[in-house]
Amino acid sequence: MSGASTTPVDVASEITALRTEIGRHDYQYHTLDDPLIADADYDRLMQRLRDLERAHPELIVPESPTQRVGAAPLDGFASVEHRLPMLSLNNAFSEEDVAAFDKRMSDTVREAGKLPENGLLDYFCEQKLDGLAVSLRYERGLLVQAATRGDGQTGEDITHNIRTIKVIPLRLQGDAGKVPDVLEVRGEVLMFRKDFERLNADQATRREKQFVNPRNAAAGSLRQLDPKITEQRRLRFFAYGWGEVLPESALPVTHAGVLDWLHDLGLPVNRLCNRLVQGLPGLLAYYAETGQTRTTLPYDIDGVVYKVNDLALQRMLGYVARAPRFALAHKFPAEEATTELLDIEVQVGRTGALTPVARLRPVFVGGVTVTNATLHNEDEILRKDVRIGDTVIVRRAGDVIPEVVAPVLALRPETAVAWRMSEACPVCPVCGSAIERLEGEAIARCTGGLICGAQRKQMLWHAASRKALNIDGLGDKLVEQLVDEGRVHSLVDLFTLKAEELAAYERMGRKSATNLVEAIEAARKPVLSRLLFALGIRHVGETTARDLAQAFGPAAGRTPEAAIQAIMEASEEDLTRVPDVGPVVAASIRHFFAEPHNREVIAGLMSVGVEPQLDEAPASLGLAGKTFVLTGTLPAWSREDAARHIVAAGGKVSGSVSRKTSYVVAGEEAGSKLEKARELGVPVLDEDGLRALLDNQ
Ligand SMILES: NC(=O)c1ccc[n+]([C@@H]2O[C@H](COP(=O)([O-])OP(=O)(O)OC[C@H]3O[C@@H](n4cnc5c(N)ncnc54)[C@H](O)[C@@H]3O)[C@@H](O)[C@H]2O)c1
Numbered sequence: 001m002s003g004a005s006t007t008p009v010d011v012a013s014e015i016t017a018l019r020t021e022i023g024r025h026d027y028q029y030h031t032l033d034d035p036l037i038a039d040a041d042y043d044r045l046m047q048r049l050r051d052l053e054r055a056h057p058e059l060i061v062p063e064s065p066t067q068r069v070g071a072a073p074l075d076g077f078a079s080v081e082h083r084l085p086m087l088s089l090n091n092a093f094s095e096e097d098v099a100a101f102d103k104r105m106s107d108t109v110r111e112a113g114k115l116p117e118n119g120l121l122d123y124f125c126e127q128k129l130d131g132l133a134v135s136l137r138y139e140r141g142l143l144v145q146a147a148t149r150g151d152g153q154t155g156e157d158i159t160h161n162i163r164t165i166k167v168i169p170l171r172l173q174g175d176a177g178k179v180p181d182v183l184e185v186r187g188e189v190l191m192f193r194k195d196f197e198r199l200n201a202d203q204a205t206r207r208e209k210q211f212v213n214p215r216n217a218a219a220g221s222l223r224q225l226d227p228k229i230t231e232q233r234r235l236r237f238f239a240y241g242w243g244e245v246l247p248e249s250a251l252p253v254t255h256a257g258v259l260d261w262l263h264d265l266g267l268p269v270n271r272l273c274n275r276l277v278q279g280l281p282g283l284l285a286y287y288a289e290t291g292q293t294r295t296t297l298p299y300d301i302d303g304v305v306y307k308v309n310d311l312a313l314q315r316m317l318g319y320v321a322r323a324p325r326f327a328l329a330h331k332f333p334a335e336e337a338t339t340e341l342l343d344i345e346v347q348v349g350r351t352g353a354l355t356p357v358a359r360l361r362p363v364f365v366g367g368v369t370v371t372n373a374t375l376h377n378e379d380e381i382l383r384k385d386v387r388i389g390d391t392v393i394v395r396r397a398g399d400v401i402p403e404v405v406a407p408v409l410a411l412r413p414e415t416a417v418a419w420r421m422s423e424a425c426p427v428c429p430v431c432g433s434a435i436e437r438l439e440g441e442a443i444a445r446c447t448g449g450l451i452c453g454a455q456r457k458q459m460l461w462h463a464a465s466r467k468a469l470n471i472d473g474l475g476d477k478l479v480e481q482l483v484d485e486g487r488v489h490s491l492v493d494l495f496t497l498k499a500e501e502l503a504a505y506e507r508m509g510r511k512s513a514t515n516l517v518e519a520i521e522a523a524r525k526p527v528l529s530r531l532l533f534a535l536g537i538r539h540v541g542e543t544t545a546r547d548l549a550q551a552f553g554p555a556a557g558r559t560p561e562a563a564i565q566a567i568m569e570a571s572e573e574d575l576t577r578v579p580d581v582g583p584v585v586a587a588s589i590r591h592f593f594a595e596p597h598n599r600e601v602i603a604g605l606m607s608v609g610v611e612p613q614l615d616e617a618p619a620s621l622g623l624a625g626k627t628f629v630l631t632g633t634l635p636a637w638s639r640e641d642a643a644r645h646i647v648a649a650g651g652k653v654s655g656s657v658s659r660k661t662s663y664v665v666a667g668e669e670a671g672s673k674l675e676k677a678r679e680l681g682v683p684v685l686d687e688d689g690l691r692a693l694l695d696n697q
Pocket residue numbers: 025026028029030035036037038039040042043069070087088089091126127128129130131132133149188240241305329
């Protein structure tokens with residue numbers, strides 16, 4: 001090597017090592033659809049190689065991964081020579097990178113005297129779809145060939161597979177005059193997340209391989225030797241580019257123009273999400289906006305792509321080795337990373353639910369350092385075949401709890417150990433209660449109820465939380481100590497705590513002890529709905545608690561104390577009369593109050609002076625002050641159903657129509673009341689109208 005004399009030997013050998021390693025990952029990822037590391041890790045290797053090559057350009061060789069695209073086609077497919085190469089994109093990871101790109105573009109265009117007066121270049125912005133690139137060749141309007149990108153020069157012939165994708169037209173739309181002789185359309189084949197999840201679930205029932213992400217699943221599904229398999233996989237396609245076009249004059253003069261043209265020819269184009277912008281501010285605004293909406297899309301994107309819109313300028317700006325100069329991929333922070341699974345621990349929830357949690361070697365992903373990730377439940381662990389000691393792919397998308405996606409099987413050490421849920425409660429040493437898993441449920445539970453210290457702690461944290469009794473100052477550590485020492489067994493004991501004894505606890509000063517006792521004092525008069533929520537009845541969230549408090553309290557003319565008694569005695573049938581309380585919730589409430597222990601807690605709370613209060617007057621509810629009259633037969637709801645919903649939203653139901661009536665709700669065979677309403681000019685709703693009104697409260 002000519003530069004070897006001026007290059008330190010260790011740099012040369014690091015470069016060689018990087019090229020070998022990257023080459024291996026390219027093959028695993030592009031050819032086998034079976035990556036060994038997360039993209040972010042791969043990108044770091046690539047960045048390191050690029051940096052070294054920039055510092056030592058004499059070491060750059062044409063076969064370096066920085067100079068080439070993808071990897072060679074898989075044996076088994078016929079190969080297709082691309083008439084025009086299929087390139088990759090240059091990447092940007094920061095605003096500075098984007099600013100430098102815009103400057104490069106504007107400078108070149110300015111020199112050519114083509115920059116608009118305001119100095120802002122037109123760019124076309126697109127989502128960077130996370131799938132795989134394909135080229136579709138239409139001759140005289142008919143789809144004749146489809147190929148993968150491969151190494152950019154030679155791809156795989158996947159014509160039969162592409163023909164099974166419903167959104168891809170086999171014949172272009174439009175009159176003979178408008179359809180070009182030859183059109184190579186380039187775009188991305190991808191899989192929607194919901195289809196990916198369904199596929200993985202099906203794969204699991206058939207005991208077949210799990211895909212790590214939708215991109216991987218799309219690639220694996222498209223590159224099948226048997227098109228029948230591809231057909232079952234619900235692949236999608238969006239066009240964003242082109243190859244050969246004949247006659248050349250058929251091609252519009254801007255990128256946006258080409259996409260409109262492709263759309264008119266019947267090809268799927270991601271129109272809603274693409275946009276023309278001006279200059280750097282436009283690029284950055286598009287990036288920010290797309291980053292916000294990213295998690296709401298039905299498919300994965302890993303960034304956005306900026307392209308100079310004017311095709312004449314594109315031609316002028318030209319190409320570098322493996323990518324166009326006129327385009328840039330601006331990546332989002334990676335959502336996936338690989339790290340080591342150190343251990344699996346179990347967390348016990350308030351209702352006894354046992355969740356296995358992965359302890360991880362700390363890893364930076366989705367913008368934060370992650371040390372724990374959920375493994376959901378035992379079946380998931382078995383399905384994914386995750387073992388302690390594995391290298392695993394961890395995902396943190398948006399604000400979602402980080403999760404372990406999959407192990408990297410190729411990197412599994414011999415010492416890796418499989419994990420099973422233990423038979424007795426694994427968290428609470430005193431509890432030792434059996435674990436149960438109900439028929440058809442994925443979640444295992446400790447049956448210890450409030451005997452289980454772990455559940456008791458969770459229950460107290462929940463009861464003290466802001467939306468329940470809002471007891472400020474009852475921290476995690478203190479709850480642990482109070483429970484472990486046996487000072488607090490249930491909610492009742494909280495109300496007997498004294499400042500003097502609290503002050504003796506670790507990290508509790510006199511002042512914070514007094515503050516805590518004051519907060520507890522304030523919690524002695526909770527509104528009924530908060531008290532119900534604080535009890536931690538399974539399936540009774542804030543809203544249900546409010547509905548219950550309302551239905552059994554004011555709506556039934558009861559005091560809060562009487563209401564709670566009534567709820568305790570209520571049958572499942574009584575309970576399901578409350579709007580939005582279905583059989584599952586009703587059964588759960590019944591089950592809770594059938595436990596003598598829980599009834600004792602209620603009695604205990606009363607005896608230590610807890611006095612539930614009326615919930616805020618339903619004036620705050622949307623239909624407060626409105627009177628309804630029901631008449632006729634409604635299509636789905638019984639009249640009682642409708643009445644309950646109205647009352648729960650704060651409205652009143654009356655028997656006769658007057659000028660004071662706000663609405664008449666009329667079903668079939670409504671008689672004199674409807675006539676009266678028309679006479680008096682009272683608005684009339686049908687069931688749908690009533691539902692819409694309720695929904696908007
Ligand atoms: N994990 C691994 O082992 C491993 C190995 C190799 C590559 N990779 C990953 O693959 C990527 C590199 O591969 P690459 O060369 O395909 O580059 P790339 O995916 O970063 O960019 C080029 C590709 O973007 C796609 N694309 C999506 N939307 C587009 C749009 N609107 N316009 C144009 N193109 C669009 C096209 O498929 C195009 O080929 C990196 O993300 C890298 O992390 C990972």
